[in-house]
Amino acid sequence: MAADQSRTEPTSPAVRTFADVAVGDVLPPKTIHIDRATLVRYAGASLDRNPIHWDERFAKGVGLPDVIAHGMFTMGAAATVVTDWVGDAGRVVDYGVRFTKPVVVPYESGADLEVSGVVKAVDPETRRVTVELTATAAGEKVLGRALAVARLD
Amino acid sequence: MPVNADFQGRVYPPTETYTVSAAKIREFAEAVGSADPVHTDAAVARSRGYADVIAPPTFAVLIAQQCDAQLIRDPEAGIDFSRVVHGEQKFTHHRPLTAGDAITGTLHVDAVREAGGHAMVTTRTELATEAGEAVCTATSTIVIRGAE
Numbered sequence: 001m002a003a004d005q006s007r008t009e010p011t012s013p014a015v016r017t018f019a020d021v022a023v024g025d026v027l028p029p030k031t032i033h034i035d036r037a038t039l040v041r042y043a044g045a046s047l048d049r050n051p052i053h054w055d056e057r058f059a060k061g062v063g064l065p066d067v068i069a070h071g072m073f074t075m076g077a078a079a080t081v082v083t084d085w086v087g088d089a090g091r092v093v094d095y096g097v098r099f100t101k102p103v104v105v106p107y108e109s110g111a112d113l114e115v116s117g118v119v120k121a122v123d124p125e126t127r128r129v130t131v132e133l134t135a136t137a138a139g140e141k142v143l144g145r146a147l148a149v150a151r152l153d
Numbered sequence: 154m155p156v157n158a159d160f161q162g163r164v165y166p167p168t169e170t171y172t173v174s175a176a177k178i179r180e181f182a183e184a185v186g187s188a189d190p191v192h193t194d195a196a197v198a199r200s201r202g203y204a205d206v207i208a209p210p211t212f213a214v215l216i217a218q219q220c221d222a223q224l225i226r227d228p229e230a231g232i233d234f235s236r237v238v239h240g241e242q243k244f245t246h247h248r249p250l251t252a253g254d255a256i257t258g259t260l261h262v263d264a265v266r267e268a269g270g271h272a273m274v275t276t277r278t279e280l281a282t283e284a285g286e287a288v289c290t291a292t293s294t295i296v297i298r299g300a301e
Contacts, residue, residue, distance in 0.1 A: 015201070032186060045177075045184035046215050062235060071239040076185035076211040083210070088201055089189040089249075092210040096243030096292075148210075 015087040018127040018152040027085045027117035027131060032077050034069055034103065035110035042073040056107065069103035069111065074142055078115045078135045082148045085117070085131075091150040093128070098144035103137040113137050120147070127152050156272040156297055157231045161265040165223050167257040170283055171216050175252040178208045185209055195252075207249035214242070217278040217291035220258035224276060225295075232274070232297055240273065241294040247287045255283045263292075270299035 039053045048070055051058040059067045075097050083089040105111045114136050121130040133146035175195070182192035187209045190197040198206045225232050250256070257280070264275040273296050280289040 038184075042184045045181040046218075048218060072211060072214050072242065073185065075242060076181075076187075076209060079210050080185065080187045083187060083189055087189075089187060089191055089209055090201065090203060090207045093246050094244070095210050096241070098241045099239050 015091070016085065016152060018122070018124070018129070021119055021122055021129045021152065023119050023122055025119040027081055027119075029114065029116040030081050030084075032113040032115065033110055034073075034077075034105050034113055036067065036105065036107060038110075039067065039069055039073065039105060042070055042076075046070065046072060048072065064102070065104050067105045067107075069105055069113075071099040071102075074099075074103055074113060074135060075146075077113060078133050078143060078146065079148065081115045081117050081133060082131050082150065086150050086152070091152060092148055093151050094147070094149035097133075097146040099142070100144040101137075101140045101142045103142050111137050113142070117148075155231060155267070156265055156274060157229060158265045160224065160230050160262045160274075163224075163262045165220070165260040167259045167281075168220055168223070170255045170257055171219070173208065173212075173250050173252055173254040173256060175206050177215075178206050178212065178250075178252055181212050181215065182209050185211065198251075203249065203251060205252040207251050210244060210246065211242075212250055213244055213246075213280060213289045213291050216256055216258050216280055217293065220260040220278045221276055221293060221295075223260055224262060224274070232272075232295075236298045238296050238298065239293070240296040241275075241292075243292045245290040245292075247289060250280075250288060254288065256280050256288060257283060272297040272299070 043049050117131045117133045120132045128151050131148045135143040179193050258278045261277045263277050275294045278291045281287050
């Protein structure tokens with residue numbers, strides 16, 4: 001069989017280098033809309049099938065205001081602000097958060113997760129950069145001490 | 154029933170192998186909204202020096218939570234799952250999880266403590282290949298809300 005000439009070379013944006021980064025750099029922010037379909041998709045992908053994340057009746061039955069997003073969905077979605085900026089998701093070597101408030105996801109309106117990031121530290125020795133993320137929903141911080149460390153060339 | 158403090162320091166045997174697939178990586182990347190082609194296009198992944206498509210940074214939770222279940226489902230531990238909320242999560246990646254990796258997880262119960270009427274349990278799952286290469290350390294703190 002002849003080689004497939006129609007296949008285009010993968011185009012991939014350049015990966016950010018250590019020299020490109022300074023303390024105080026602001027990452028492009030992102031607003032991520034979350035609805036029930038988002039959470040059902042995440043439940044399937046992550047195998048976290050706790051019904052508080054998709055069954056309103058169940059969530060209210062255990063004292064929650066409504067369905068809430070998986071904390072790990074919020075953490076994973078927020079990470080994309082860092083990985084989009086770095087240009088390679090494999091560069092994140094450390095990532096940790098505290099879950100400070102649940103993201104409540106009403107059926108009609110869903111929720112908007114707003115994520116921003118700023119470079120807090122750079123280490124020329126290890127070529128690691130530390131980004132602090134801020135994630136809010138309905139005006140409240142939903143992640144605390146959200147720090148991602150990326151190792152760059 | 155309070156959480157059993159005797160569990161602090163316990164280490165579980167390595168779990169059965171979980172094989173990371175390109176299909177699960179793609180599904181997970183789509184679910185968290187990561188558009189980086191390194192998750193879906195093996196040619197892109199290889200051009201960046203990876204053996205195959207790699208997982209997003211939080212994918213490891215999928216394996217780690219299966220390890221945590223050994224503790225949470227153990228009746229002796231006294232954890233009421235209906236009262237559990239996720240408090241903190243951290244990942245340290247020694248290298249990215251890659252399609253084809255055959256991974257085992259070893260669960261360590263690092264801390265069991267009480268504060269303000271709630272119990273907090275910190276677990277650490279060491280993910281390694283069957284050959285023993287360390288891949289990721291996932292640390293999780295769950296809060297078990299006290300009865301009203």
